[in-house]
Amino acid sequence: MANLTLAELIELLNECNDWEDPVEPTEDVLDEPYDALGYDSLTLLNAISKLERARGIELPATITSEAKTPRELLAAVNSAPAA
Amino acid sequence: MCGITGWYDRDGGLERSHELVRQMTRTMECRGPDEEGMWISGPVALGHRRLSIIDLEGGKQPMVADQDGDRTLAALTFCGEVYNYRELRTELVAHGHSFRTDSDTEVVLRAYLQWGTDFASRLNGMFAIGIWDARSQELVLVRDRMGVKPLHYYPTPGGVLFGSEPKAILANPQARRTVDRVGLCEALDMVKTPGAAVFSGMHEVIPGEIVRVDANGIHRSRYWTLEAAPHTDTREQSIGHVRELLEDIVARQLISDVPVCTLLSGGLDSSTITALAAQVLEREGRGRVNSFSVDFRGSVDSFEPDAVRGAPDAPFVRDLSAHVGTNHQEILLDSADLSRPEVRAAVLRATDVPPAFWGDMWPSLYLLFRAVRRHSTVALSGESADELFGGYLWFHRPEAVDADTFPWLTSGSARYFGGTSLLDGGLREKLDIPGYRAERYAEALAEVPSLPGESDTDRRMRKVTYLNLTRFVQTLLDRKDRMSMAVGLEVRVPFCDHRLVEYVFNTPWETKTFDGQEKSLLRAAARDLLPASILERKKTPYPATQDPGYEAALRAEMAQVLADPNAPVLPLLDRARLGKVLDRSLSATSLPYSRGGLEMALWLNRWLSAYDVTLDI
Known part of the structure; x- marks a missing residue:
């Protein structure tokens, strides 16, 4: 499966956070922590659950403490072994 | 299983309040549809509604123990189940007690007579108990260790009112239907402080607690708490x-x-x-x-x-x-x-x-x-x-x-458990839920037991x-x-x-x-x-509906509330935010945490109307 892009990740997070104004997927947000972007843990976990299903991967329960920014999550998703 | 209620007033004469005691008891009809009983004597009144489960004939309540057929020793109103009642009964028989019925109720009553308030730590089960001890002239309230069965009480100038649920207490005009900042924070935020009830002046008996009430006042003690102990099993x-x-x-x-x-x-x-x-x-x-x-x-x-x-x-x-x-x-x-x-x-x-x-x-x-x-x-x-x-x-x-x-x-x-997203900003500021939550959390942390020498992981997970x-x-x-x-x-x-x-x-x-x-x-x-x-299978909670039709029904109810200028919840709501929520198109899947604010706004409206609640914030 092709690598997940920043634009795809932010679109997914926005979709899971749709009562707030959407975040623009520019390079500036790559290293911003999720709470600064307005995403809480429920949004993050919902996005991760969708990614796991769509890509057939499994991420550890500790993922949200290990990957605190979009860059870190992209790296984790794109290197995750198949479930 | 049952609903219980009662009243202690040191000035006595509760026989004159027979009708009021009946009204308090009757509020518990849903919990106990099968039978109703009351027992009133001077300073104390006990009420009971029964759902018959064990010894359908013998377990009637309130149950009274007397000596030689005339002098009352104690009277009991009891809700719950005692799962070791057969063993306790054998033990009590060995202590010389005789039994008139096959019920667990009589075992509870006799256990109290035998062991006093220590009886609670011998019971295995779920229970809320009110006992009038005629010998010491005190009312004893006991709740099971985990809080499976509810038990509320409300101190009055002359003593106390109690009941399985708030409604039994609220049926007595001595109880006021006021809710202050603390009460509303408890209702809205998932802190669930042991002992806190939402109505001002009302309390819950804490799980594992005994509350004694006599002419000198209210005395609380714990017969059980969750304690740290070494685990040596492999x-x-x-x-x-x-x-x-x-x-x-x-x-x-x-x-x-x-x-x-x-x-x-x-x-x-x-x-x-x-x-x-x-x-x-x-x-x-x-x-x-x-x-x-x-x-x-x-x-x-x-x-x-x-x-x-x-x-x-x-x-x-x-x-x-x-x-x-x-x-x-x-x-x-x-x-x-x-x-x-x-x-x-x-x-x-x-x-x-x-x-x-x-x-x-x-x-x-x-x-x-x-x-x-x-x-x-x-x-x-x-x-x-x-x-x-x-x-x-x-x-x-x-x-x-x-x-x-x-x-x-x-x-x-x-956010998943939340219901405050549509509350007015000014109200939220007055409630200061984050501040309230922080206080309750600090109190809770101070209670957590620890075991000397346990690992950092075990200490954190014990917490x-x-x-x-x-x-x-x-x-x-x-x-x-x-x-x-x-x-x-x-x-x-x-x-x-x-x-x-x-x-x-x-x-x-x-x-x-x-x-x-x-x-x-x-x-x-x-x-x-x-x-x-x-x-x-991965842990999955009790199901919640995802049907957008459910959210549509909530919105329709909210539209009715908005159309009623006297709806009591309106002054509590952030109308602009509510408007935005109602204007959004329904998604194909409705998630419970997207509806929490709407649910709570509607419940608040029903509650403020039906319970004639005065908010004192």
Whole structure:
């Protein structure tokens, strides 16, 4: 499966956070922590659950403490072994 | 199972208030549809409504013990079940007590006469008890260790009013229907402070507490708390002991003179209970176990997984039912059922406070129990296993474990359980829920016991488990109690047995997580009983509807509220934000945490109207 892009990740997070104004997927947000972007843990976990299903991967329960920014999550998703 | 109430006034003369005592007692009719009893003598009045479960003829209440047929020793009003009443009875007979009935009620009364307030620590079960001790002229209130059965009280100038539920107390005009900032914070935020009731001046007897009331005032003491103790058993021994305890608990909790069933979700907890129950019933020649599950019409086809619920229950329920051989019934609900005005009114009438945190799980549980009640009077249910064995996500996410708040109230889960998103900014500022939550959290932390020399992991996980077992689980036990008692169904909760709670609370975290999945210890203890699909299933909570039709019904009710200029909730709401929510198009899947603000606004409106509540904030 092709690598997940920043634009795809932010679109997914926005979709899971749709009562707030959407975040623009520019390079500036790559290293911003999720709470600064307005995403809480429920949004993050919902996005991760969708990614796991769509890509057939499994991420550890500790993922949200290990990957605190979009860059870190992209790296984790794109290197995750198949479930 | 029953509803209890009572009144102590040191000035006496309560015989003159017979009609008022009857009104207080009658509020408990839903909890006890079968019989009504009152006992009034000078400074004390006791009321009782009964749902007959054991010794249908002999267990009438209030029950009075007298000496030589004339001098009253004590009178009892009791709600609950004592699962070791047969052993206690044998012990009491050896102490010279004679019994007139086969009921557990008489055992409770005699146990009090024999051991005084120490009797509480000998009871295994779920209970709320009011005893008038005529010898010492004091009223004694006792609640079970885990808070399975509710017990509220309200100090008055002359003594106290008490009742299973607030409504019994509110039926007495001495109790005011005022709610202040603290009360509203308790109603809205999932802190669940032990002892706190929402109405000003009202308290709950804390789980494991004894409250004595006499002419000098109110005296509180604990007969049980969750304590840290060394755990020396190996992993294998721990698995074996948990299994042994569960077998004993389920066998005890199946004792009943009326039909018994289990509630089954296809998760590890309810499947374990159901499988163990099937074994006991088969051994005793009582036939197959009857099991019940709840689902929403069409949900299996349209189910949309999210971070909380990965798969619908139904296929797992079928697997377990086939594996164990249960007589299974699925109760199917739809959004019209959940949003029907009479159902919403019944839910509120049962809770007396706005039903928070659980959204549609309130009406769906009510409807499930109503359907189960047509077949059974007693049901076994899996509450508390997730708190005890570490099933929830917040046991496994480092940010939740180490958060400077309750592990279920980090930002995301606070939104999941939240209902304050549509409240007016000024009101939120006055309530200062974050400040209130921080105070309650600091108090809770100070209570957490520790064991000298335990590892950092065990210390942190002991904290999380303690908070779950003393706070979070109470929200589930309350929902379970109110929704079941509202239809006269007794729900028993095997995982709340204090022996199991004490043992597993002290089991090291490594032993609870060794198989790489949540609740390893319970899974290992039940491994031979369950099919592979259930052993491997990820923890999934009680189902919530995803039907946008349900959200549409909430919006329609809100439109009616908005059209009524006198609707009491309107001044409490952020109208601009509400407008935005109502204008949004409905998505194909409605998630419970997207509806929480709307649910709470509607419940607040119903509550403020129906209960004539004065807000003092």
